[in-house]
Amino acid sequence: MKVSFDATGEVVVITGGAQGIGAALAAAVNAAGGTAVVFDVVKPADAAVEYVEVDVADRSSLQAGVSAVVDRYGRIDGLVAGAAVQPRSPVLEMDPAEWTRTLQVNLDGVVWTCQSVVLHMVARRSGSVVVFTSGMAVTGYAGAAAYASSKAALIAFAKTLAAEVVQHRVRVNVVAPGVIDTEQFRTANAGADREHWHDTIGIGDPEDVVGPLLFLLSDAAAMTGSVLTRERAFAKLTRFAE
Template structure:
């Protein structure tokens, strides 16, 4: 069975969309006739249909202003994909308060702030889809990744709670765990032996492997809310729970 998507006239905000999965999604939205608005602190290689706004998602006021500008410019936001994250590798006992807070400010607070800015516009239109990223490390942990794993575990509870709060307004909020994907951030956090271990065990996927599931969650075809799609291994198979 073949799936196809049409984003004509739709506006999707992608945080952390300058590289990796976010960049692949933004390009796909543009190819499908929509407008992707990338929020990032890194300037992407832009393509037609992709806009870039330099904004640090940890800055609540900056996020609010950026979202207001998007709504003023386009009149709507149909989808939000909250993918901005940082992933340092530091053992728990060596993690200082600045690093711990910095990870949570981007990975967790940044999602809260952009949802607070975007979702009211979706509620007003009684339509919209939000996708939040988690990680398998939220369930298993990983040496040196306590802050990252903790932030991703918290996001599951946050997204499910938000989903319950806005369901009556026909706004959907779902979670995706994309699996092990070959991005610049992943390679930096998993250099040397870790990279080899991932390659020989779970396998390493490509950012484009995640685009289909993301488009599905953004689309009308995804009738669920408060759910999680989890990519198993490198073959792109998904579980839903």
């Protein structure tokens, strides 16, 4: 069975979309006839993708970016909040600045992005938001306390936001994409850590997550406040392939 998505006329904002999953999604949105607008601190390699320089940890920068998109297009149909950092250090050795910066980007950045974008969606009574969590939100992971904590908090935040805006026909869902081979993953998981993920749940490609994201952004996803995870399914597929 083949599935295709039509995004003609729709505008999707993707934070952290200069690389990895966000970049793959931006290309797919454009290919489906929509307009992907990437919010990031670095410019995407794909010149066809519209880019707005935004630091999600800076609320005023976010608000300016959202205003620029709304002024240009008059709408934002979808939001994928993917900007994140993933430092590694043991809890007992963690620099307070590292903890603060991780929460500012991974948690506060999502909160302020949603606040700015969803206000416009509520006014139009239409929109879909997707937030990223991680399996570490449930299991934890040695050396990744700040990252895991931020991702756990995002589940509660997204479910709460979903309950608050459902009457306005705005949907908010969460994706746990599994372990994906991105630059951020490779930086945070070198050597033995990479082997651990390969031998347990497997390592996927950014394009593997695009289908679920397009589904959640589409009208076909009559769901909100849900957490979609692909970790176990992907582990079975990769092991079967081996």
